[in-house]
Amino acid sequence: DVKVTQSSRYLVKRTGEKVFLECVQDMDHENMFWYRQDPGLGLRLIYFSYDVKMKEKGDIPEGYSVSREKKERFSLILESASTNQTSMYLCASSFSEKLFFGSGTQLSVL
């Protein structure tokens, strides 16, 4: 089975902090994605990557950056966390149209 592991299930940070969300997949997938999930808004794509050191902006990239130094790892970075970035963050990987998701990180920014 594909395993996508997100490093934290719950995270509490203060406004202005730099936040790193880590994601690792074990299936040698080319493509990796970061989504955020908010009530009533569904899943919105932040960034994705289809190769090491490659990144593409999704629908809502503002306030975020990403890093893909190794194929299995895709990191989401909040340069200066703000309260409107409180959300559930979901990482996913794929080799085709089928995405496999991690369990999510619930981030609260106070």
Added chain:
Amino acid sequence: GQQLNQSPQSMFIQEGEDVSMNCTSSSIFNTWLWYKQDPGEGPVLLIALYKAGELTSNGRLTAQFGITRKDSFLNISASIPSDVGIYFCAGHRGGADGLTFGKGTHLIIQP
């Protein structure tokens, strides 16, 4: 980016009832997928559809790829308590694009 129009937004049903939900789009997708998200977990793939008109089953779940390629339907027969969760439709246009998701249907089953 575009989001799919998924309805209903939520459903309150009795155990044993059948459930129907659908997704529509103003543009064509090459693949339609349905995911389920349990509370506190990430979405899990239920069914993937690849051809217009295709009807695919997975146990009590049946999904259809609309003939126009702009819509898809998911039916759950004889609902049970573990069917509770959020169901998402997703469309894929092809290539390295990510999925476009609907906003989800919350399924709540009353005992």
